[in-house]
Amino acid sequence: MALKVMADDGRQWSLTERIGQGGEGVVYAVDDSPALVAKLVPRPPDPSAYRDRIERLVRRRREPRTVRLLAGAGGGVAWPRVPVTTVRGGVHGYLMGDLRGRYRPMEDLLSESGRRTRLPGSTWETALRAAAGLAALLAAVHAEEYLVGDLKPDNLWVDGHGAVGMADVDSWQFTDGGRVFACRMRTAGYTAPEEVAAPVTAPTRAGDDFVLAVVVHQLLMAGLHPFAGHPGRGERYVSLDDNLAHGRCRLTDHRSVALRGPLPPADLLPGRIAALLRAAFGPAGRGSPGSRPAAAVWAAALGAELADGRLRGCAGNSRHVFTVERPWCPWCDLARRGGEAYPGAPAGAAPDRRASRAARAADTTGRTT
Numbered sequence: 001m002a003l004k005v006m007a008d009d010g011r012q013w014s015l016t017e018r019i020g021q022g023g024e025g026v027v028y029a030v031d032d033s034p035a036l037v038a039k040l041v042p043r044p045p046d047p048s049a050y051r052d053r054i055e056r057l058v059r060r061r062r063e064p065r066t067v068r069l070l071a072g073a074g075g076g077v078a079w080p081r082v083p084v085t086t087v088r089g090g091v092h093g094y095l096m097g098d099l100r101g102r103y104r105p106m107e108d109l110l111s112e113s114g115r116r117t118r119l120p121g122s123t124w125e126t127a128l129r130a131a132a133g134l135a136a137l138l139a140a141v142h143a144e145e146y147l148v149g150d151l152k153p154d155n156l157w158v159d160g161h162g163a164v165g166m167a168d169v170d171s172w173q174f175t176d177g178g179r180v181f182a183c184r185m186r187t188a189g190y191t192a193p194e195e196v197a198a199p200v201t202a203p204t205r206a207g208d209d210f211v212l213a214v215v216v217h218q219l220l221m222a223g224l225h226p227f228a229g230h231p232g233r234g235e236r237y238v239s240l241d242d243n244l245a246h247g248r249c250r251l252t253d254h255r256s257v258a259l260r261g262p263l264p265p266a267d268l269l270p271g272r273i274a275a276l277l278r279a280a281f282g283p284a285g286r287g288s289p290g291s292r293p294a295a296a297v298w299a300a301a302l303g304a305e306l307a308d309g310r311l312r313g314c315a316g317n318s319r320h321v322f323t324v325e326r327p328w329c330p331w332c333d334l335a336r337r338g339g340e341a342y343p344g345a346p347a348g349a350a351p352d353r354r355a356s357r358a359a360r361a362a363d364t365t366g367r368t369t
């Protein structure tokens, strides 16, 4: 029998297929409402507190700060619209906009298979746009006094032009009526070092800023996590978080980790972006949360890399786009070592229009390999 959910005013919706699961929630398609999906959280630690959180978020959707945030995000934030409860079982959840019509899961831009088959027109420019867009969106979230708390690619969406969407707003941290609704969710590999060390700590902006740097690194390095790798000095590999705790990061100390397989060259990063990543991941950024580059600083720096004349295209592959700071194509270097991060678009696939235009423009001015 179809799962049915009901709003307080008696309206009912039938849920159809299960389209996602993560953390503590399950997302379903909604019958006869293609623009909506329903998220249900079957076993929250405190069901009435969860319901209260959803009701407050739904009400805040009409408040000026949230209105401003959502207007700036251009439909990219799947804000809770209607609190619902299953007709049988009393499981709480909410209806939200369906991001699938416009976006792909961010993982598709981070994996070689996703870039080949699901975002076949994407280039490094798409990834750079996504990084800049994510930073700007996070800066806006912080400006309106919310925290994401559980920022990670699984909660993020991206389109073929690098526009970014965010879901799982029900885990955000906010203050309402003088009460803090803390984010309890943590994800291995996407948690700031001070929160790994003290898991009961409430998230902070600086924690979001740290994870932003992790995702920016992944976007710009074809998916590579900044703390990936086997410990380089004979220690045992435990986890990404253990590497983080010990400062094992290819970018800040290349002897601290051993990584297998062809990797994107570290020098593909524009100088100011590499400097910001080192500020976040080095001893200062790990030890002093307040010293990390803030989301707004990231947004400005990444946005500047998208300015006219900052990107070049490769003569050998229309999907190879890179910074003007690098004398030749890093993606060709990678391909020669057996790793093609941006495989040539299959016949019949439309390349990303804006990215290929930038690549063509850059091609006429830049040196190529």
Ligand SMILES: [Zn+2]
Pocket (backbone or CB within 6 Å): 314, 315, 316, 317, 320, 329, 330, 331, 332, 333, 369
């Ligand atoms: Zn190339």
